[in-house]
Amino acid sequence: MKKKTACLTALLLAASMMLGGCSGSTIDYTAEAASVDGVSIPLAELNFYLRYQQVEMQYMYASYFGDDFMNQDLTGTGSVYGETVRDSVLEMLEDFYVIEANAEELGVSLDEDDESTVSDAALAFLAANDSDTLSLMSADEETVTHVLELIRLQVKVYNYLATTIDTEVDEEEAAQKRITYVSSSTAGTTDDDGNTVDLTDEELEAIRTELETIRDEAEESGDLSTAAEDHELSATTTTYGASDETLDEDLKAAADELSDGEFSDVVEGDGYYYLVYMESTYDEDATQTEIESILEEREQAAYDDWLDALLEEAEIVVNDSVVAQLDFERIFTVKTEEEETSEEETEAETAEDTEDENAEEAAEEDTAVEETEAEESEE
Numbered sequence: 297m298k299k300k301t302a303c304l305t306a307l308l309l310a311a312s313m314m315l316g317g318c319s320g321s322t323i324d325y326t327a328e329a330a331s332v333d334g335v336s337i338p339l340a341e342l343n344f345y346l347r348y349q350q351v352e353m354q355y356m357y358a359s360y361f362g363d364d365f366m367n368q369d370l371t372g373t374g375s376v377y378g379e380t381v382r383d384s385v386l387e388m389l390e391d392f393y394v395i396e397a398n399a400e401e402l403g404v405s406l407d408e409d410d411e412s413t414v415s416d417a418a419l420a421f422l423a424a425n426d427s428d429t430l431s432l433m434s435a436d437e438e439t440v441t442h443v444l445e446l447i448r449l450q451v452k453v454y455n456y457l458a459t460t461i462d463t464e465v466d467e468e469e470a471a472q473k474r475i476t477y478v479s480s481s482t483a484g485t486t487d488d489d490g491n492t493v494d495l496t497d498e499e500l501e502a503i504r505t506e507l508e509t510i511r512d513e514a515e516e517s518g519d520l521s522t523a524a525e526d527h528e529l530s531a532t533t534t535t536y537g538a539s540d541e542t543l544d545e546d547l548k549a550a551a552d553e554l555s556d557g558e559f560s561d562v563v564e565g566d567g568y569y570y571l572v573y574m575e576s577t578y579d580e581d582a583t584q585t586e587i588e589s590i591l592e593e594r595e596q597a598a599y600d601d602w603l604d605a606l607l608e609e610a611e612i613v614v615n616d617s618v619v620a621q622l623d624f625e626r627i628f629t630v631k632t633e634e635e636e637t638s639e640e641e642t643e644a645e646t647a648e649d650t651e652d653e654n655a656e657e658a659a660e661e662d663t664a665v666e667e668t669e670a671e672e673s674e675e
Contacts, residue, residue: 323621325434330386330614332393337386340434341443343622346385347433351628353381366624378624386619392446394606395453404456406449414444432626457602458595465587468538472582474575475551476533478510478524479568500569507562507571515559520573533575535582547572 325340350366357365366378373380399405406414418440422430430436480503484494495503506527513523521531536543536551543551544565554560554574563570 325439327618328615329619330390330612332390332612333397333610335393335397337389337393338439339618339621340436340439342382342386342389342619343434344439345389345443346382346622347628349381349385350378350624351630354627354629363627364624366627376624382619382622386614389446390610390612391603391607392450394603394610395450396446398606399449399453402453402456404449404452406445406452410448410452411445414441414448417444429628433628453602454595454599457598461591461594461598463591465590470537470583470586470590472535472537472579472586473551473577474533474535474579474582475554475572476520476531476575477547477551477570477572478507478520478529478531479565479570480507480529481567482564482569483567503569504562507569511559511562511571514573520571535579537583537586544568544570546570 323339323343325338325343327339328336329339329342330337353366354363361368361370366381367376369375370377371380418437421440422435422437425433425435482495482500482503484492487493506529510520510523510527510529513526514520517523524531534543536548540548546563546565547570550560550563550570551572551574554572554577556574556577558574560570560572563572
C-alpha cells in the first residue's frame with residue numbers, strides 16, 4: 297500500500313483522464329458507502345479512489361485481457377475482477393479512516409507543507425479534467441482533497457512506525473552465496489496416451505555423463521555457461537541464503553559444501569540432475585539487498601501489527617447495496633500527449649473556423665450596407 301498511495305499524489309499533479317461509455321450518472325455520491333466507528337465514508341470517495349485505481353490497472357492489463365477486463369472473471373472466483381478491485385479499494389479506505397482516527401496517538405499529523413502539497417495536487421487534477429470526467433469520478437475539490445489527505449497521512453504513519461523497528465540484522469541470517477548451476481531433466485517422457493515413461497538406467501547415466509563432461513570442459517575453459525550451451529543446455533546464476541526456499545534442497549545442500557571456485561559432483565535432485573559451481577560464498581551486494589529486504593519486512597510487520605490491532609476493535613459497517621452501484625461500464629484511461637495535442641489542435645481549428653465565419657458574415661454585412669447606400673443614392 298505504501299508505494300501505491302505515495303505514487304497517486306504525484307500522478308494527480310498532471311493527470312488528465314479519458315472515459316469511454318455513456319455519459320451522465322444518476323448515482324447519489326453523497327450516500328454512505330461504509331462507516332468506521334460511526335464515521336461515514338462517502339460513496340464519492342470510494343468512487344474517486346476506485347476510478348483512479350482503474351486507470352492504473354487499465355494501463356497495465358488492457359493489452360493482455362482487453363479493454364473490458366474489469367468485467368471479466370480473471371481470477372476464477374465467480375466474481376468479475378472489477379468487483380474484487382472495488383472491495384479491495386473500500387478496505388483500503390476503511391484502513392485510512394482507522395489511521396486518521398488514531399494517528400495522533402503516534403504524534404503523527406499533516407503539517408502545512410503536507411496540506412499545501414495536497415491542495416496543489418487536487419486543484420491541478422481538477423483543472424486538468426473536463427466536467428463530464430470529474431462528474432463520473434465524483435471528483436470535486438472536497439472529495440479529492442480528503443482522499444489525498446488520507447493517503448498522505450497513511451504514508452507518514454507507515455514511515456513513523458518504520459523508525460521503531462530493530463535495525464540490527466544477524467549476518468548469518470542475511471548472508472548470501474552466489475552459484476551458477478546447470479540442470480538436466482530426469483522426469484521422463486510422455487507417450488501418445490499421455491502416460492509418463494520413466495527414463496531407463498542407461499538414459500539416466502547418459503545425462504550424468506553429459507554433466508560430467510560439461511564440468512570438465514568448464515574447468516578447462518573457466519566458462520560454465522559456454523560449456524553448457526555447447527551441449528544445448530543453459531546455466532543459471534542465482535544467489536541464496538539460509539532461509540531460501542526456492543532452490544532444490546539437494547542442490548542447495550551440495551552448494552553449501554563448496555568453496556569459492558569449486559564444482560560439485562553431479563547432484564541428484566527432484567526431477568533433475570544438477571551441476572553446481574560456487575561463484576562466491578559471500579556475495580556482498582546480494583547480502584546487502586537481503587538486509588534491506590529483512591528490514592522492509594520488519595517495517596511492514598510493525599505497521600501491520602499496529603493497524604490490525606485497531607481494525608479488530610473497530611466497528612465497520614458496509615452498505616452493500618450502495619457500493620454495488622459502482623459498476624464498470626465505463627473505461628477510464630490517462631490521456632496521452634498525442635491525444636491532448638490533438639484536442640488542442642482541434643480546438644484551435646474550431647476557433648479559427650469560427651473567426652473565418654465571423655469575418656465572412658461581417659464582409660457580407662458590409663456588402664449589403666454598401667449596396668443599400670448605392671440604391672438610396674440612385675434614388
